[in-house]
Amino acid sequence: xxxxxxxxxxxxxxxxxxxxxxLNGIVFLLNALGGGWLSRPDxxxxxxxxxxxxxxxxxxxxxxxxxxxxxxxxxxxxxxxxNMLVLYFFGTMAERRLGYRxxxxxxxxxxxxxxxxxxxxxxxxxxADVALVGASGACYGFLVYAACMSPRSMVIFIxxxxxxxxxxxxxxxxxxxxxxxxxxxxFPGGVSHGAHLGGAALGFLAHKYSWxxxxxxxxxxxxxxxxxxxxxxxxxxxxxxxxxxxxxxxLQLDEILDKVKRDGLQSLSPAERRFLERMSxxxxxxx
Numbered sequence: 001x002x003x004x005x006x007x008x009x010x011x012x013x014x015x016x017x018x019x020x021x022x023l024n025g026i027v028f029l030l031n032a033l034g035g036g037w038l039s040r041p042d043x044x045x046x047x048x049x050x051x052x053x054x055x056x057x058x059x060x061x062x063x064x065x066x067x068x069x070x071x072x073x074x075x076x077x078x079x080x081x082x083n084m085l086v087l088y089f090f091g092t093m094a095e096r097r098l099g100y101r102x103x104x105x106x107x108x109x110x111x112x113x114x115x116x117x118x119x120x121x122x123x124x125x126x127x128a129d130v131a132l133v134g135a136s137g138a139c140y141g142f143l144v145y146a147a148c149m150s151p152r153s154m155v156i157f158i159x160x161x162x163x164x165x166x167x168x169x170x171x172x173x174x175x176x177x178x179x180x181x182x183x184x185x186x187f188p189g190g191v192s193h194g195a196h197l198g199g200a201a202l203g204f205l206a207h208k209y210s211w212x213x214x215x216x217x218x219x220x221x222x223x224x225x226x227x228x229x230x231x232x233x234x235x236x237x238x239x240x241x242x243x244x245x246x247x248x249x250x251l252q253l254d255e256i257l258d259k260v261k262r263d264g265l266q267s268l269s270p271a272e273r274r275f276l277e278r279m280s281x282x283x284x285x286x287x
Contacts, residue, residue: 013088014095016103021084024070024135032074039071039133047071048131049115051123069111071133079134086139089155090146097149099214106212110141110199117198125182132192137199140175144168144203172200253279 013021027047031038038047045053049068054061072080095103114137122130146153151165175193182193206212256272268276 011089011092014092014100014103016095016100016107017087017091020087020091020104020107024072024080024084024087027070028072028074028080031071036074039073039131041131045131048133049118050129050131051119052129053131065112065115066108068115068133069108069135069138072135073133079136083135083139086143087135090139090142093146093149094142098145098212102212102214106141106145106203106206107135107138109212110202110206111135111138111195113137113202114140114192114195114198117201118192118194121179121182121194122192132195134192134195136192137195140171140196140199141203141206143171144200145207148204148207168200172197175200249279 027038039045041048047064047067048071049064053064072083091103091107094106098106115132118132118137147164147168151163153164154161155164155167157167175196178191178193179197252275256268256276259267259272
């Protein structure tokens, strides 16, 4: 597949997409080995998303808005394969603009928005507690984002070459129509079109307003882990706090010395004397 030329080739996998694919693969394998205990309601649906499941464990169930995005039914190999193909082809395209962290953010937030829209639509149809699994919401986000980036890129749909914007628009229209049908005839089960539409909407808005773009990646700044970045910010704020405290002490010391020069040492209060003694000891330690 090609994004910028009429020739078709397999895109080079990018770092964030590689890690997302690996994580999806690991969770799928664990779920299969466990007989579906990560996704099936009758097995506990540990990682699946549902409205009631969010409030289990004193709020710890909220993590399911993330975990469901990496969980697929082990009985539906077509579902996980299609999602991973979309992630591979269009996620790598999006990462060229988003960077590593921006790609991860679009995946996680796209899936979260998809889950929330799913709950709203599902509640209106009376099935809010149907367990939701899969990366489809996030994948629709990447599909629409890529289509906004390069709408005239050629892709193969089944066996026919079509422009990317046509594929993305067609799938979104199908999702909208299927949602309408669900409201008329009831939920048929199997597919959450609300999750698809939520992810697609976020992908469009993210491109339109340049959300999540990791400008450090584009500037050639070496990428670092989130933990290291948090540590650097903490150390920087601590250093700034110390600097402010030092400046305040220096101002107070100057005022006390001016008072001694003007009125003599006997004019100092006990607190001012203690402060002056402490600053004197600190100065001797520094020497």
